[in-house]
Amino acid sequence: MKYKSVFDIIGPVMIGPSSSHTAGAARIGRVARSLFGREPKWATISFYGSFAKTYKGHGTDVALIGGLLDFDTFDERIIEAIEIAKKSGMKIMFIEEEAITDHPNTARVLIGDDQGELELVGISIGGGKIEIIELNGFELKLSGHHPAILVVHNDRHGAIAAVTNILAQEKINIGHMEVSRKEKGKMAMMTIEVDHNIGDEILKKLEQLPNVLQVTKIVD
Amino acid sequence: MFRNVAELVELATSKNKKISDLMIEQEAEVTGRSREDVLAMMDRNLTVMEQAVERGIKGVKSHSGLTGGDAVLLQKYIEKGSFLSGETILDAVSKAVATNEVNAAMGTICATPTAGSAGVVPGTLFAVKSKLNPTREQMVSFLFTAGAFGFVVANNASISGAAGGCQAEVGSASGMAAAAIVELAGGTPAQCAEAMAITLKNMLGLVCDPVAGLVEVPCVKRNAMGAANAMVAADMALAGITSRIPCDEVIDAMYKIGQSMPSALRETGQGGLAATPTGRELEAKIFGIPLDKRE
Numbered sequence: 044m045k046y047k048s049v050f051d052i053i054g055p056v057m058i059g060p061s062s063s064h065t066a067g068a069a070r071i072g073r074v075a076r077s078l079f080g081r082e083p084k085w086a087t088i089s090f091y092g093s094f095a096k097t098y099k100g101h102g103t104d105v106a107l108i109g110g111l112l113d114f115d116t117f118d119e120r121i122i123e124a125i126e127i128a129k130k131s132g133m134k135i136m137f138i139e140e141e142a143i144t145d146h147p148n149t150a151r152v153l154i155g156d157d158q159g160e161l162e163l164v165g166i167s168i169g170g171g172k173i174e175i176i177e178l179n180g181f182e183l184k185l186s187g188h189h190p191a192i193l194v195v196h197n198d199r200h201g202a203i204a205a206v207t208n209i210l211a212q213e214k215i216n217i218g219h220m221e222v223s224r225k226e227k228g229k230m231a232m233m234t235i236e237v238d239h240n241i242g243d244e245i246l247k248k249l250e251q252l253p254n255v256l257q258v259t260k261i262v263d
Numbered sequence: 264m265f266r267n268v269a270e271l272v273e274l275a276t277s278k279n280k281k282i283s284d285l286m287i288e289q290e291a292e293v294t295g296r297s298r299e300d301v302l303a304m305m306d307r308n309l310t311v312m313e314q315a316v317e318r319g320i321k322g323v324k325s326h327s328g329l330t331g332g333d334a335v336l337l338q339k340y341i342e343k344g345s346f347l348s349g350e351t352i353l354d355a356v357s358k359a360v361a362t363n364e365v366n367a368a369m370g371t372i373c374a375t376p377t378a379g380s381a382g383v384v385p386g387t388l389f390a391v392k393s394k395l396n397p398t399r400e401q402m403v404s405f406l407f408t409a410g411a412f413g414f415v416v417a418n419n420a421s422i423s424g425a426a427g428g429c430q431a432e433v434g435s436a437s438g439m440a441a442a443a444i445v446e447l448a449g450g451t452p453a454q455c456a457e458a459m460a461i462t463l464k465n466m467l468g469l470v471c472d473p474v475a476g477l478v479e480v481p482c483v484k485r486n487a488m489g490a491a492n493a494m495v496a497a498d499m500a501l502a503g504i505t506s507r508i509p510c511d512e513v514i515d516a517m518y519k520i521g522q523s524m525p526s527a528l529r530e531t532g533q534g535g536l537a538a539t540p541t542g543r544e545l546e547a548k549i550f551g552i553p554l555d556k557r558e
Contacts, residue, residue: 044266044418045417045418046414046417046418047293047294048290048293048294049286049289049290049301049305049407049410049411049414050290050304050305050308050410051414051417052375052376052409052410052413052414052417052422052439053305053308053373053374053375053376053384053406053407053409053410053413054308054373054374054375055373055374056307056308056311056371056372056373056374057371057372057373057374057378058369058370058371059365059366059367059368059369059370059371059372059378059381059478060366060367060369060378060379060477060478060479061377061378061379061478062374062376062377062378062379062381063377063423063424063425063530064478065378066374066378092425092526092531093425093529093530093531096476096531096532096533097473097476097477097530097531097532098476099476099550100327100473100475100476100477100478100532100549101476101477101478102369117371119371122369146426147425147426147526147529147530147531148423148425167423168423168426169376169377169417169421169422169423169425169426169431170374170376170377170417170422170423171374171377171378238295
């Protein structure tokens with residue numbers, strides 16, 4: 044079931060005019076911000092399908108930038124988000140893509156600064172609910188509705204067991220988990236959605252594991 | 264956990280519970296939140312809806328200038344007392360319009376189930392409020408009943424205009440509202456499902472064709488008629504009228520119709536009313552694009 048909570052239906056409280064094109068876009072931007080961990084210095088946003096055709100009218104552009112500034116769906120600053128971002132020095136580019144994607148409301152978000160960059164593909168599936176389907180070239184499924192961690196690791200035996208072992212020791216239940224890799228034996232990623240927030244100490248433990256390269260948290 | 268309307272009605276009937284109660288119980292179970300927390304969260308959403316209606320019936324204007332002020336016109340018309348249809352239904356229509364006018368003006372609303380269809384559920388709720396005098400708790404329950412039916416639609420079909428057309432947005436919202444009105448008026452869970460089925464049947468095939476891609480034309484007036492549709496269907500169900508096609512099958516039909524809709528009619532601003540000469544003219548005016556430069 045895609046929708047689990049009644050508040051996916053009666054909600055979110057948001058700035059208009061569109062739950063999929065405004066609130067959903069803000070949420071995609073906010074997930075990207077959360078994964079990046081800081082305000083990016085530049086952002087290149089590609090819109091596909093209905094997003095590409097109607098983003099100006101729906102405020103999809105301002106909402107997505109609002110998300111990159113860490114604004115929630117109901118934050119009235121969303122309306123002025125592009126000006127706010129430009130004032131703080133963010134370079135922004137929007138691209139209207141012609142390509143047909145599986146979902147009509149798709150956005151590709153490429154953000155970065157001199158420390159690094161991040162690329163993410165999000166879809167807005169209706170009523171403000173989103174899914175992140177790709178991160179830095181990895182395919183994944185992330186609802187954004189539960190605390191989740193992303194673990195980048197070497198594709199070696201025992202790497203997955205080592206991570207889940209620590210979560211088990213800490214009595215953290217895994218609700219949803221996916222693993223993917225670019226090539227056999229190279230870099231791989233685990234997407235783990237859990238029932239409770241994972242504290243910084245546990246994250247440190249995970250990061251110290253052999254074969255684990257990076258651990259990123261998304262707080263509920 | 265209920266997966267479809269038949270299970271929802273069966274569960275409510277066998278346990279002698281209201282659909283709103285089942286939704287509250289399921290929410291608490293799935294999220295691990297207490298019943299009090301779940302109720303408090305919905306109460307906050309109700310407050311947002313109230314504020315949006317209050318703001319809208321005082322009069323707002325969208326940035327494009329396409330919508331705003333119709334809720335005011337209708338409220339004044341009701342006050343004059345010379346209306347033809349009925350006070351409650353017109354009140355529902357004006358409050359649905361009020362909410363969507365606020366949404367179009369980038370105001371704060373609560374998506375039910377989406378922002379483009381956010382007027383129907385609160386519009387009908389605040390209109391039947393003056394007729395049935397519900398307690399605050401009953402008004403919160405109204406939203407859980409609406410949410411339960413929307414939950415089924417979202418999981419078995421779609422609530423996105425880009426995926427399923429306006430039938431998936433205003434159609435779903437109207438069905439949700441009709442079911443919730445029936446429960447508030449004292450109808451049975453089965454009657455709630457009949458009201459939802461009757462409403463949605465009359466929304467099948469409705470395309471999403473917003474002029475200039477804005478959630479304004481025809482969205483605001485579709486919310487108006489969605490509210491009217493819900494009110495009439497609720498009365499029909501309370502009168503004992505049933506739908507020959509069961510609610511779950513209507514939802515399934517809606518899903519399949521949505522899948523076969525061309526992309527031009529699914530929130531791309533390329534077909535339907537958006538592609539009319541006036542629609543194109545408005546689009547050119549709003550975005551400052553000469554008509555001959557348009558694709």
